[in-house]
Amino acid sequence: MTDSLAELQAAVDAFVDERDWVQFHAPKNLAMGVAVEAAEIMEHFLWCSTEASFALDERKRAEVADEIGDVLIFLLELGRALDIDIVAAARDKLVANREKYPVEKAKGRATKYVDFD
Amino acid sequence: MTDSLAELQAAVDAFVDERDWVQFHAPKNLAMGVAVEAAEIMEHFLWCSTEASFALDERKRAEVADEIGDVLIFLLELGRALDIDIVAAARDKLVANREKYPVEKAKGRATKYVDFD
Amino acid sequence: MTDSLAELQAAVDAFVDERDWVQFHAPKNLAMGVAVEAAEIMEHFLWCSTEASFALDERKRAEVADEIGDVLIFLLELGRALDIDIVAAARDKLVANREKYPVEKAKGRATKYVDFD
Amino acid sequence: MTDSLAELQAAVDAFVDERDWVQFHAPKNLAMGVAVEAAEIMEHFLWCSTEASFALDERKRAEVADEIGDVLIFLLELGRALDIDIVAAARDKLVANREKYPVEKAKGRATKYVDFD
Numbered sequence: 511m512t513d514s515l516a517e518l519q520a521a522v523d524a525f526v527d528e529r530d531w532v533q534f535h536a537p538k539n540l541a542m543g544v545a546v547e548a549a550e551i552m553e554h555f556l557w558c559s560t561e562a563s564f565a566l567d568e569r570k571r572a573e574v575a576d577e578i579g580d581v582l583i584f585l586l587e588l589g590r591a592l593d594i595d596i597v598a599a600a601r602d603k604l605v606a607n608r609e610k611y612p613v614e615k616a617k618g619r620a621t622k623y624v625d626f627d
Numbered sequence: 628m629t630d631s632l633a634e635l636q637a638a639v640d641a642f643v644d645e646r647d648w649v650q651f652h653a654p655k656n657l658a659m660g661v662a663v664e665a666a667e668i669m670e671h672f673l674w675c676s677t678e679a680s681f682a683l684d685e686r687k688r689a690e691v692a693d694e695i696g697d698v699l700i701f702l703l704e705l706g707r708a709l710d711i712d713i714v715a716a717a718r719d720k721l722v723a724n725r726e727k728y729p730v731e732k733a734k735g736r737a738t739k740y741v742d743f744d
Numbered sequence: 745m746t747d748s749l750a751e752l753q754a755a756v757d758a759f760v761d762e763r764d765w766v767q768f769h770a771p772k773n774l775a776m777g778v779a780v781e782a783a784e785i786m787e788h789f790l791w792c793s794t795e796a797s798f799a800l801d802e803r804k805r806a807e808v809a810d811e812i813g814d815v816l817i818f819l820l821e822l823g824r825a826l827d828i829d830i831v832a833a834a835r836d837k838l839v840a841n842r843e844k845y846p847v848e849k850a851k852g853r854a855t856k857y858v859d860f861d
Numbered sequence: 862m863t864d865s866l867a868e869l870q871a872a873v874d875a876f877v878d879e880r881d882w883v884q885f886h887a888p889k890n891l892a893m894g895v896a897v898e899a900a901e902i903m904e905h906f907l908w909c910s911t912e913a914s915f916a917l918d919e920r921k922r923a924e925v926a927d928e929i930g931d932v933l934i935f936l937l938e939l940g941r942a943l944d945i946d947i948v949a950a951a952r953d954k955l956v957a958n959r960e961k962y963p964v965e966k967a968k969g970r971a972t973k974y975v976d977f978d
């Protein structure tokens with residue numbers, strides 16, 4: 511897998527700056543953008559069963575990759591607009607999730623932590 | 628900014644595997660997860676103006692970072708389930724966007740490419 | 745089922761007006777509201793299989809009903825802000841869908857019309 | 862405004878039944894459908910300011926009406942699949958909201974009830 515996110519961030523920033531689009535990139539709009547593109551990923555899975563969702567044909571898989579790319583691009587721009595390091599944010603969240611979902615309670619269960627007994 | 632995504636991916640994978648959660652991580656479910664978390668980012672911006680969305684107070688900013696982390700975690704797991712390199716997907720998308728939005732047509736305009744004259 | 749939507753619309757309008765909330769109810773914000781609440785419906789179905797999604801326990805069913813109510817409330821307010829009759833909009837869409845999905849092509853298939861052969 | 866929802870529900874049900882689509886209409890899928898169409902409404906407002914979102918041109922307004930129709934159709938089908946009366950759900954929610962947002966606290970403020978002082 512591609513490791514460097516900094517290079518991608520720089521490329522996305524340059525793309526936006528060259529087009530003078532920072533004026534449109536308010537966090538509110540970028541948050542909507544993330545959600546719009548997330549829904550476009552989801553649309554590809556609307557009618558398939560959970561099992562079938564693993565086995566996309568090549569065309570569908572390319573389309574899903576395309577939408578995943580869009581989500582990541584918007585997420586990077588949102589992080590930039592709010593000065594949030596998205597990788598650090600995910601890492602912090604993972605730390606919190608380890609607390610909320612200890613292995614002995616969460617193993618093999620899709621229960622939300624608020625419903626643990 | 629944190630550069631290495633590979634390290635985060637490994638940590639997320641380990642978190643999921645330790646809890647035996649791969650069984651729930653069908654692409655259909657993960658796509659829903661990305662969308663659910665994207666909406667949770669968005670909820671923080673629901674009633675504020677686009678201008679005010681830049682100036683979050685510290686509590687809100689931390690909450691938004693939290694949700695951004697969730698989106699990235701789900702996105703990484705979706706990429707894993709479908710064997711899609713999410714950074715490569717974003718880079719490819721950027722190449723396509725440069726074609727669709729040439730600087731001379733797109734500069735300073737938020738028009739969708741299908742509506743270019 | 746409850747037939748009258750006009751009564752509900754009047755109640756929602758009164759609720760909003762009494763609180764002087766029209767100032768926040770720009771179509772952009774209301775569209776976000778519909779999407780945020782739609783995601784909250786979806787969250788209840790995140791980890792269950794399609795089959796299990798029919799058989800919610802009573803608590804979950806009440807929570808889903810609650811979120812469905814939110815989506816409809818935002819949708820009515822969006823219709824009001826844009827002067828769009830949401831029932832007429834759905835009826836018109838159904839007419840268009842009958843054209844796009846003729847019974848002989850669509851019967852028993854979840855294929856999108858653009859992919860009909 | 863069109864008052865009768867029962868007639869629309871019957872028309873949507875007939876549309877679905879004629880195509881033998883009930884098999885695809887698991888609540889999980891319909892919840893995704895609501896969210897996907899909600900995002901399509903939202904896409905029309907992605908880059909506009911909150912003020913400009915009131916003043917759509919005729920083409921955009923028709924497109925938004927189209928997506929609103931889709932959300933309502935999916936919402937009706939979701940209600941049907943779960944035997945939830947969507948209008949009653951909204952009415953019940955409004956009762957709850959009157960409690961959570963008393964006029965004297967909520968008037969002119971977009972604050973979430975959990976943040977009332």
